[in-house]
Amino acid sequence: MISIKEVTKQTGLTVRTLRHYDHIGLLLPAGKTDGGHRLYGEKELKKLQEIQFLKSLGFSLKEIAEMLANEKHDWFSGLQSQLNYIIREKEKLEQMEKMVTGLMNQFTLEGKVDMQQIQQLIHFSQQNKFMREEFLQQQFKEDKKKLFDLLPNVNSSDPDTLEWVALLAQIKKHMAKGIESVEVQRIIRRLLEKDQELFAGNEELSNAFWEVRKSQEKSEMTGLYPIEQEVLEFVEAATDYFFKKEAERMGGES
Incomplete structure (x- = not known):
């Protein structure tokens, strides 16, 4: 002993x-x-x-x-009950992880985090999954819906999402310089490259996504964090300017 x-x-x-x-x-x-x-x-x-x-x-x-x-204790039922508890706790932790990641990404976008933003992120992170799926079915065909699942989500920490967040943050930082500025046009070029990477040249899907993105209500329904209307309009105007300059450049080379 x-x-x-x-x-x-x-x-x-x-x-x-x-x-x-x-x-x-x-x-x-x-x-x-x-x-x-x-x-x-x-x-x-x-x-x-x-x-x-x-x-x-x-x-x-x-x-x-x-x-x-108790020698006759029902170990299987006890362990099953505990497993269910662990799974529920795991889901809570995953939800909390997404919310914290969303707050960090939102800080990157806004440069600050306030209670209103926190409440919004809680709302979007807890968005009813079935409601989201039903909306996507209405908005997109099945093949498009699968691709839509790859879209950046503010509550995710994958590299693609982080780059989208960083690019949008840079856009907001340089908006005062106007759509023609070198800084803005450089960001627009990268956004278009990201668009090409994501949608693999599927212009129909890309346009469908931006139609949803421009709507606060539709963005919310798809679980995308709504971006201020002025920022979306600025990106659209800067993109039009980018294509205009590209067309002029190509015309000059021909």
């Missing part, structure tokens, strides 16, 4: 925790020394491992005591 201090070294538990387990009857020592110090044998150490395992799964000490005391 080994002493309580040796058990703490092997398990990482504190003496106080082991004393508490003894006090509530969860794990009784195998015996005690003449000086009154608790001693533990192989049987107790095995039970302690079971306690630590079940505790790591989120079971309470009371539940663990009942599970270990």
Whole structure:
């Protein structure tokens, strides 16, 4: 048998925790020394491992005591119940991750985060999935809908989304310089390259996307964070100017 201090070294538990387990009857020592110090044998150490395992799964000490005391305990049902709990908690954490990512991306876009923006992001991150799917079915054919799932989402941290966010943030930064500025036109060129990469030259799908994007209501229905109307109009005007200059350049070369 080994002493309580040796058990703490092997398990990482504190003496106080082991004393508490003894006090509530969860794990009784195998015996005690003449000086009154608790001693533990192989049987107790095995039970302690079971306690630590079940505790790591989120079971309470009371539940663990009942599970270990009842030889006919329905372990499968208990573990299934705990698995369901873990899945729900995982979904909550994933939702929180998306919300925090959305706030970070929104900070990149706006340069600030206020309570109104937080409320908006909560609203969009909790958007009813079935409502979104139904709207996409109405707006796009099945092949288009699948491609639409690849569109950037403010609550995502994938590289493509982060670049979209950065480009829109740069647009807002340089808007005062006008659509003809070198900085704005450089960003527009990259936005068009991103559009080409995303839609693979499918002009019909690209146009359908921008029609949705220009509508605050439709953007919300598809789970896209609405961009200010003035920014969208600025991007559209700057894009028209880009194509105009490209046509002039090509005409001059012919």
